[in-house]
Amino acid sequence: MRDVRGAWAVAGAQLRKWHEEPVVVQSVRSAGAATVAYVIALRLSPEPAPLTAPLTALLVVQVTLYATLTTGIRRVNSVVAGVVVAIAFSVLVGLTWWSLALLILASLAVGHLVRVSEFVPEVAISAMLVLGVTRVGDTAWARVLETLIGAVVGLGCNLLFAPPVWVGAAGESIEDLARRVRQLMLRMGEEAAGRTPVEHATARLHEARRLDHDIVQVDAALRQAEDSLKLNPRVREGLLHRIVLRTGLDTLEICTVVLRVLARTLTDLAKERDPEPLFEPQVGATLEQLLSEVGDAVVSFAVLVTTDISQNAESAEERLAAELSTATATRDKLAQLLLDEVQRDARQWQLHGAVLTEINRILDELDTEHRSRRLMEELDRGTREERERRDHLVRLRQRLRTLRGPRQPRSDRNRPPVSGRSL
Secondary structure, three states, rough: HHHHHHHHHHHHHHHHHHHHHHHHHHHHHHHHHHHHHHHHHHOOOOOOOHHHHHHHHHHHHHOHHHHHHHHHHHHHHHHHHHHHHHHHHHHHHHOHHHHHHHHHHHHHHHHHHHOOHHHHHHHHHHHHHHOOOOOOHHHHHHHHHHHHHHHHHHHHHHOOOOOOOHHHHHHHHHHHHHHHHHHHHHHHHHHHHHOOHHHHHHHHHHHHHHHHHHHHHHHHHHHHHHHHHHOHHHHHHHHHHHHHHHHHHHHHHHHHHHHEEEEEEEEHHHHHHHOOOOOOHHHHHHHHHHHHHHHHHHHHHHHHHHOOOOOOHHHHHHHHHHHHHHHHHHHHHHHHHHHHHHHHHHOOHHHHHHHHHHHHHHHHHHOHHHHHHHHHHHHHHHHHHHHHHHHHHHHHHHHHHHHHHHOOHHHHHOOOOOOOOOO
């Protein structure tokens, strides 16, 4: 019986995981929207197979509500522009090889003029499909109708079924990046504690450089999360979530850059001291301990960034502060040991100083006070930008009212005009 319950629990957890998977959610939403659009188009469009409607719905429905709205408007604009270009060409020249070339050039130019962004080729595609049909007029307007049906269904799908907020996925990617940074720090510390061949130091440098590709992937996940927070009715403090995650990723990116510089410094030191160890035994052991403590602080920082504002966030901040305090004490010990070693042997004093400087930079970026100042600056800037957008909308509304003219009071609308005789 326990085995059956355990199996059901595992199956339920797997289903919840699939439900939260972006690919699964996107596939189900796209398939449902395309099917509904096709059923509606069969009743309203004169075409026997109105496939433009499901095609448009399939392309309009995106993972986030914000992307759906912006994409739907641009896609409808591109299709309508292509249909208009096709109607003009059908009236003037018809379909020939040279008119097809002119049609494509004109459609691409119109696409840039109407600013449909990535849907510029859609203008030419729509124009060619419409121009290649015999009954140009009927097909053109049917295609416009089907496009509108697909766009409306695609937009309504995300309005009725609110898309998930992808903050969790972005947070997991940030934490994974922090753990990879920590693993690299641990390997660098272990090698710095003994004799490090130049090949091993160079391999760590290549690993540090590959972290740039990981940051690109995390940035893509974070952009998706930021879009999911926009115009989402389930999110109350979207600006705060976006700023916390974005500033957290910026800090980790700076740490990876500094770590790459540190790996380069250790590589140069390995070349200079080969075949001797990089440091004296006590210095190497202290550096290994320091890199381990800094790596733990990097992971704690990522956990703090991705944790909701609650007691968990407070405990994460306390843990990060304690780890930074421990790492700072070890850093001071390492600084004294490096100073003693340089006084005995000053051959590589520049590289020894560079190692200490780069670790100081990482600790400074992870400092809680530094992060608090950065958050306040970004929050002030974001609030100011939102206020400016609201002020712009208010000015636009006032301008429209001015153009419309002063409104007559309701009590005076039915009152007969006053003439001199009535006085």
